[in-house]
Amino acid sequence: MSTSVTARKLHPQHKLLLIDLFASLFCVLFGAVYECFSHGVYSYGMLYAFVFPLVLGVLPLLLIAVLRVPYPNRFVRSMLHAGIATLTVGSLVSGALEIYGTTNPLTLVYWILGGLLVALGAAGYIVTAFAERRNKSDSPKEAHTY
């Protein structure tokens, strides 16, 4: 009985995966509804915003689970998801502007900042993964994977 609450708690990896999946589905829904009211004017930014949380969030987490490689640390997760959020919002905003028929150079900030954050997250992951692997080979008894 006392362990039931703990047992029901989602693993952080699964939780993150669900959040990314939900974000992706939300973007699909948001884009579809927006397109319904855009009088047939369409935008790739609006239609494909769901790709960012799916490809940069869900897919890597699935790969990590399948390949049983180290789970990213907090810094990596923060950078990566800040990047995903920035790119996704940027895509939706660019789409909305395109459908309205206008532009704003400030939208570049989303792409640059989002790209940098994702790159930082990826670099952080590679560095920590290598470091962890090296530690594992140094002390095999402490090896663990998620």
Add this chain to the structure above:
Amino acid sequence: MKIPRYGFAVLFGLALLLFTGYLLADTFLIKRVYSVAAEPASQTAAAQTAAESDEIVIVASEEEAAAEPVDSSPAAEPVTTDTTYSDENISVQLSTYRLYETTVYVADVQLSSADYLKTAFAENSYGRNITAKTSATASAVNAILAVNGDYYGAQRSGYVIRNGVLYRNTSGGGEDLVIYADGSFGIIDEDEITAEELLASGAWNVLSFGPALVEDGGISVSENDEVGRAMASNPRTAIGVIDDLHYVFVVADGRTSDSDGLSLYELAAFLQSIGCQTAYNLDGGGSSSMVFLGTLINNPANGRKSSERSVSDIVYIGYGA
């Protein structure tokens, strides 16, 4: 100091939200007046006092400023009905057509001088997010007939020359309609000529939306051409020239159960059929609006409401404010 578990996410989300809010406000709400437009005495007498601007403002040459001004009001009382206007300088005849399940409003205009074909900015100011309904701007300049212009304010590029004044010389690479001082129309590609060269060549008004619909009497769009990524049937606004000082202003309703709207090709074919030698597509969709003697003629489809959208500029017939 220990950072809360979701501290970064909350702060970053807030920053993202604030930035997005600012971007949307910058795009749609924050007004920036770059210059106030001064009404020149005539198309061949440019006098412009546009100042306080970080945008370019160049006026037409002094040589052009030497010509005589034309009448600033009709000498005799004009004859008007619900669909016609006539005085010694301006004649306007409104007609309604029904084609492709669409209601199309056509104003046939004949002038004694090109000076009566004019453009105006919303709030008489050139800038960003300076907008007003076509009927409001038309009323401010005492327009006899007015349609929405190219909504230059929605774009950051594309030439803006109005009443002999160059306001924006950034090329957007599109096709522009050039209305020369003598009232003739021309179509240019922004990649092939600079705005300064256009002004020097006698361009009085340049509208940058497009595309050109009719050139030299022939249709210049294909059945698949569209504005950006729009569907085929839409509300439309177009302007065309039939002969010297003989113009048509055309607005098609769309996006309603009564009126589907036209494709660019359908619009071009219609303009050709009524005799246009040159015709050009202006801003359409919710912006499409035609005002005649202070009355809104068409049924604009602005979102889900049947009301006028505020736009940056108008093209009009009249004696000026």
